[in-house]
Amino acid sequence: MTDNFQRRRDEEQRMQDEGRLPPGQSLTLKFPVLHYGPVPNIDPATWTLSVFGEVEREMTWTWDEFRQIPTVEVSTDIHCVTGWSKFDTVWEGPRLRDFIELFGLTPDARYVIAHAAHGFTTNVPLEDMLDDDVILAWKYNGALLEPEHGFPVRTFVPKRYFWKSAKWLLKLEFSATDKPGFWEQAGYHNDGDPWQEQRYQRRRMF
Ligand SMILES: Nc1nc2c(c(=O)[nH]1)N[C@H]1C(S)=C(S)[C@@H](COP(=O)(O)O)O[C@H]1N2
Numbered sequence: 001m002t003d004n005f006q007r008r009r010d011e012e013q014r015m016q017d018e019g020r021l022p023p024g025q026s027l028t029l030k031f032p033v034l035h036y037g038p039v040p041n042i043d044p045a046t047w048t049l050s051v052f053g054e055v056e057r058e059m060t061w062t063w064d065e066f067r068q069i070p071t072v073e074v075s076t077d078i079h080c081v082t083g084w085s086k087f088d089t090v091w092e093g094p095r096l097r098d099f100i101e102l103f104g105l106t107p108d109a110r111y112v113i114a115h116a117a118h119g120f121t122t123n124v125p126l127e128d129m130l131d132d133d134v135i136l137a138w139k140y141n142g143a144l145l146e147p148e149h150g151f152p153v154r155t156f157v158p159k160r161y162f163w164k165s166a167k168w169l170l171k172l173e174f175s176a177t178d179k180p181g182f183w184e185q186a187g188y189h190n191d192g193d194p195w196q197e198q199r200y201q202r203r204r205m206f
């Protein structure tokens, strides 16, 4: 027991030293499910995805239309604020940067707010959402997303803690001002960079 525990610790230390495991994280081989509230029962026949705010053209896609958009595959690590990281997860969907070309942004767009089922929201600066690895994921390991992992579509923002990757996406808002989301208003850090261990907001004590 102790030997196994020590070996795991050593392995995690090695990965931290190699720069792959962010500070305070430990590795999981499972795929934990984490969210607030129940899994929504989304019917793909009526689901739509819309973009609004600082866009040149407001647009809406049905599930059939959305799946026609060219996709990229991203294989990378994910890091949850509760302390688990999972390596080499494989996701597929349109790259957000390319997706934006379909409707265009106004010069005032600075933040992207993901709106998901049950009123869940999360905010990320536009600049960070233009990274190569930010996609609107609708496949995991080559198959459609499981309902508990966000079917039909989730945002995927691997350079932030995983709460910034909104499951059950309904709308993307492009905003001139920042709008702290569900967990961000509840005390999670506004930026959520795992490498800087930005888990929670610093609170003024007095
Ligand atoms: N819509 C929605 N998306 C969400 C959440 C949520 O509560 N609602 N939780 C976030 C959190 S805290 C995490 S860690 C990841 C977990 O994703 P997974 O269940 O696919 O592992 O989803 C994120 N996306």
Ligand SMILES: [Mo]
Pocket: 034, 080, 081, 082, 162, 163
């Ligand atoms: Mo999380």
